[in-house]
């Protein structure tokens with residue numbers, strides 16, 4: 660890594676948009692992202708399928724150009740930063756030759772980077788030394804990802820980008836991968852990873868950027884995002900006075916703290932950050948009965964938080 664850990668952001672995206680032309684018409688995969696990531700930060704890019712994570716990562720790596728807006732990486736263009744070996748990536752798919760052994764793969768790529776002296780250290784750090792003589796084709800998905808991680812570390816990059824590095828792995832392989840990652844995390848490099856998993860963000864990132872529908876819907880310390888995600892679900896049966904239950908439900912959706920509301924027959928379910936207040940309103944003003952309050956799973960809460968896919972100013976507050 661270069662020693663100039665300074666004020667230049669590792670990544671700066673300014674009003675970045677990316678539109679794709681599809682058979683169904685234009686699709687805005689990234690719909691205006693403004694974000695700055697400082698050097699040394701470990702940041703999770705968290706979002707559901709199709710949120711725009713990979714498209715954003717591809718633009719940061721210079722693999723695609725934004726339709727509009729600017730992308731700067733370590734103070735320069737993505738292409739220059741990648742060329743200079745200052746940025747490496749572990750992508751979801753591809754990139755390995757199946758007939759080489761693990762050691763041959765690492766050595767070949769090390770030669771390209773003039774980094775043969777780093778082979779032993781990097782293999783040790785990514786826990787693949789014991790797999791050295793195994794053919795890539797015989798490695799499990801988790802082992803192949805660790806190998807890709809090793810290749811990414813060879814140039815000792817300032818910025819490491821991981822695009823859903825644990826996609827398709829079982830729980831054990833995921834844990835092993837992140838244990839390996841953690842070893843590297845204290846080295847001072849900037850790490851940005853895309854993930855579907857709230858718990859991966861929780862365990863490895865100080866900062867989480869929540870993305871949905873091509874927009875940032877929340878950006879803050881992971882602990883803060885997590886506390887916002889953990890709302891409670893209040894559900895109750897409501898009498899349908901004058902047949903205006905839908906209007907009542909719409910009014911509930913407007914209450915402070917309510918992030919999501921849905922109707923299921925005569926029952927209404929709402930996710931809220933203030934379950935006491937909502938329970939009181941339902942009982943006092945709407946004649947609710949059979950009221951239940953439950954803490955939803957993190958996964959559910961996350962889906963609720965991102966399901967509207969609209970930027971919510973209260974989640975964008977300055978959290979850092």
Ligand SMILES: Nc1ncnc2c1ncn2[C@@H]1O[C@H](COP(=O)(O)OP(=O)(O)OP(=O)(O)O)[C@@H](O)[C@H]1O
Pocket residue numbers: 679680681686687688706707708709710711712713714715855
């Ligand atoms: N080359 C392309 N042409 C057309 N549409 C595309 C292209 N690449 C991505 N998209 C669309 O853009 C949207 C965002 O996709 P993207 O892969 O960035 O999401 P993601 O958050 O990485 O999702 P996942 O978690 O499923 O990988 C999706 O609707 C996707 O179908």
